[in-house]
Amino acid sequence: MVHHWSQSAWASVPAIEPITVALYLAPGFELLAVSSALDVFRLTNKAAGREAFRWRIVSHLGGAVRASCGIAVMADADLAQERRHLIQPQRPVLALVFGDEDDERRETKVLSAWLRECRQRRIGTGAFGCGVAALAKAGLLNDRKCSVHWEALPGFKERFMRVEAAPTVYEVDSNIWSCAGGTAAFDMMIELVKHHCGEPVAVSVAELAVAGRVRTGDERQRLPLLRQHGRLNPTVVKLIELMQRNLAAPLTMADLAAAAGLSRRQVERLFRNELGRSPCRYFRELRLEHAKLLLAQSAMPVLEIAVSCGFVSASHFSRCFREAHQIAPHEARKLPVGRFLGASTPRPGARDTP
Numbered sequence: 141m142v143h144h145w146s147q148s149a150w151a152s153v154p155a156i157e158p159i160t161v162a163l164y165l166a167p168g169f170e171l172l173a174v175s176s177a178l179d180v181f182r183l184t185n186k187a188a189g190r191e192a193f194r195w196r197i198v199s200h201l202g203g204a205v206r207a208s209c210g211i212a213v214m215a216d217a218d219l220a221q222e223r224r225h226l227i228q229p230q231r232p233v234l235a236l237v238f239g240d241e242d243d244e245r246r247e248t249k250v251l252s253a254w255l256r257e258c259r260q261r262r263i264g265t266g267a268f269g270c271g272v273a274a275l276a277k278a279g280l281l282n283d284r285k286c287s288v289h290w291e292a293l294p295g296f297k298e299r300f301m302r303v304e305a306a307p308t309v310y311e312v313d314s315n316i317w318s319c320a321g322g323t324a325a326f327d328m329m330i331e332l333v334k335h336h337c338g339e340p341v342a343v344s345v346a347e348l349a350v351a352g353r354v355r356t357g358d359e360r361q362r363l364p365l366l367r368q369h370g371r372l373n374p375t376v377v378k379l380i381e382l383m384q385r386n387l388a389a390p391l392t393m394a395d396l397a398a399a400a401g402l403s404r405r406q407v408e409r410l411f412r413n414e415l416g417r418s419p420c421r422y423f424r425e426l427r428l429e430h431a432k433l434l435l436a437q438s439a440m441p442v443l444e445i446a447v448s449c450g451f452v453s454a455s456h457f458s459r460c461f462r463e464a465h466q467i468a469p470h471e472a473r474k475l476p477v478g479r480f481l482g483a484s485t486p487r488p489g490a491r492d493t494p
Contacts, residue, residue, distance in 0.1 A: 145212065159336055161195040162222055162232040162280065164251065166271070169239030173205040173325035175267035177236065180329035183348045187459045192337060196221045200247045208239075223254055226261055234264040236317075237271035247422065252278035257332075259429075262315075269321025281324040286318040287311040290361050294430060295437020310357040320361050327355045365425050366415070375400050379407070383423050387430050390423060390450040428464050435473050442469050 163177065181193040199205045202218030217225075225231050235258045238460070241247040242488055247405055255278040258265055267275045272288055273296065275281050285304040287295045292342060296305050309317035310328035312335075319328040334342035346354050372380075379396055396419055397404045411419045431449040440448075446457035461469050 149390070158194045159234070160230065160232045161193060162198050162225075163195055163233065163236045163249040164198045164219070164222075164237045165205040165213060166200075166237070166239030166241050166247070166251075166274070167205055168208045169271070170269050170321050170325075171206065171209050171211055171213075173319075173321050174207070174213070174238050176323070176325035178327050179324065179349065180333060180345060183345045184341065186332050187341065187344045187348060196222075198312075200241070200250065200323075211390075219250055219254055221259065226263070231261070232258075234266065234317075237274045238269070240270045240273045240277075243277075255280060264315040264317065266317030266319075267331075268319055268325050268328075268454075272296075272318045273300075275318065276303050280316060281318075284313040284316060285311050286313065287315070287320050287324070288318075289320040289322075290364075291433060292437065294372060294433040298434070298438045298440065303439060307361050308357055309355045309359045309361060312357065321329045321403070324355070324361070326351065328357070330354045331357065335362060338451055364429060365422065373410055373414050375402070376410055379411075379419070380422075380426075381410075384425055386450075387427050388448050388450050390427070393419060393456065412414075424460065424466070427451070428461060431461065431469070432465070432472070437471055445469070 152466060161177075161181065163174065165174065175242075178195065179439065181195055184192045184280045196216040197213060198217050198219060198221075199215035200219050202215050202221070204212040204214045206212045233258075235255065237251070238253070239400075241251055251274055255265055255275060259278075259280055265275060265280060267273075269289055272281075272286055275286070276296070281300065282302040283304075287308045287310045288305040290307045293305060293307055296303075307320075309324045310317065310331065312331070316346075317323055317328060318330065318422065330342050330346050330351070333345055337361075342354075344389070351416055359379075363377065364384075366372075379400055382396070382399055383391065393407065397407050400407055401409075402410075411417065411422060415422055427449040431445050431451075434445045435442075438445075441455045442457070446454045449457070451457035451460065458469055461467075461472075468477075
């Protein structure tokens with residue numbers, strides 16, 4: 141087998157002690173994120189021809205932990221053992237959290253205490269997907285920037301107001317690593333290898349993983365409500381980003397045309413060609429999606445949600461929401477979160493009104 145990575149990439153990397161990483165798994169963790177992290181560590185060791193990273197799996201009680209997909213992973217240690225490692229030679233260089241413990245259970249307090257102690261001892265911390273909430277609950281993200289999955293972002297911002305949460309692929313702030321989960325885990329782990337081992341090594345690992353492109357942390361997670369994958373016209377992308385920044389104060393067609401430096405007719409044609417609907421309809425769907433996430437993730441009154449999403453009144457919001465989802469906002473709130481969030485793309489033929 142011919143490798144296209146270069147062993148010489150390691151020539152400038154000193155043969156220091158392996159970097160020890162503790163990976164905490166909470167019930168319902170995302171297997172894709174864990175496997176991405178472990179495979180990056182494994183490939184780094186393979187490329188190096190030595191143990192550059194070593195790791196151990198930790199859970200609250202040290203037993204098996206079941207992922208969201210149903211697969212169980214056995215832990216190497218419980219959290220009490222791991223806390224003792226903090227004052228022993230086996231102390232980790234980095235502590236990573238996958239998944240989040242229930243707020244009402246003792247596990248959350250114990251996990252928060254461990255994370256705070258790691259921070260006090262200058263051990264790097266990180267989290268993936270919903271695990272970012274564990275860092276926030278421990279107070280580690282106050283006045284810092286972090287990445288949060290786009291679906292969880294509205295509720296996260298309402299709950300943790302001191303945290304600068306962003307819908308980026310990943311963020312690194314003061315040696316606190318956070319990513320949105322999913323395939324973003326791989327991108328962040330490649331950056332972590334670059335941070336500890338240098339860029340040539342990170343490039344080698346990405347090549348071994350057959351990664352066509354590794355995203356940078358500040359890239360957006362998604363462009364919402366697309367009907368198919370593919371590149372969009374840059375002007376449309378610019379206007380979508382402008383809409384996302386102005387959900388509470390909807391922009392007019394004149395505003396969009398001025399921002400794009402085009403006529404209203406040209407903007408209208410661009411959206412219909414690229415997205416299959418008018419700018420007004422797309423903007424309304426964007427605001428309704430944000431409202432749906434707030435209904436599912438927060439305790440905000442319906443009127444406050446309506447105002448924060450740019451609707452003139454609760455009745456106007458309810459009418460638009462029912463037209464899009466065939467259910468009233470207060471009724472939707474009673475549905476199980478998974479069923480509610482999984483329901484729904486606005487139905488075809490909806491009116492193009494703001």
